[in-house]
Amino acid sequence: MGRGAYALARVAVMVRAAARWCWWLGALAAVTGAFVPGFTGRRIGGLSGAALFVIGAGAGYLARRKRYAALAGASTHAAKSAFLQDRRVTVGQWLRPRGWRLLLAFAAAFGTSAVAPAAGGMLLAGVGAGLWAKAVWLGRWERAHEALLWVRPEQALRRGPAGKDVRAYLMTGPAAGDARPGGARRAVRSAR
Structure with missing residues (x-):
């Protein structure tokens, strides 16, 4: 990088990465935990897991x-010297x-199956679903403002893309980088 250059990572990509890992580890813990008899039994474990899923998603x-909304609203345009990280590098x-x-969260989610089968895994998966919904919300903001948010x-x-250490978001045009609004992978067009 040249003098005065700095790297930027997509906010929505970080949120989507957290969502994906929480969802898949939670789903795996829930499915495997459903085979553990547990203290409460599978039926109560499943019902309590459904309630925990909703709580985790919220x-x-x-x-x-x-x-996130305050940082997005106060975002300024990135300098031309900014280096935009690839989606894969950011993840x-x-x-x-x-x-x-994440491994500790998975172990704890699976471990709770000894008490309530699948409940801990469903809580972790719910958190992942809620983070995915947040990435979609960020994507709507980016589309509405025709800008992508970077940090x-x-x-x-x-502490993550909205932690206390983050002082400001920067924005670029909607075509910058290799991820669409909301952090999803941008489709690669084949050259004709």
Whole structure:
């Protein structure tokens, strides 16, 4: 990178990465946990798991939503010297410091099956669903404003893209980077 250049990572890509890992690990913990007899039995475990799924989805969607909205509303245009990270790099950068926490969350979700089968896994999957809904909400904001939201990765490394270390979001035009509004992979067009 040249002098004065800095890297930027997509906000929605980070949220979507969290959503994907929580969803799949939660689903795996719920499915495998359903085969554990558990203290309460499968029926009560499944019913309590459904309630926990809804609670987890609400928590994942609402957590720091006002902060995301405030940072998005105050965002400014990125400088031309900004280096836009690929989607894959951003996902890897998000996952690296959080991998052990995700494994602990999976172990805890599966471990609760000894009490209520599948309930812990459904809670974790619910958090993933709520985060996915938040990524969709960010995508709607980006489409409405015809801009993509970016954050300095070193600020979002510890506490995420809406943590206390994040001072501001930057924005670019909607065609920048390799991810669509909301963080989904951009379709690759074949050259004719």
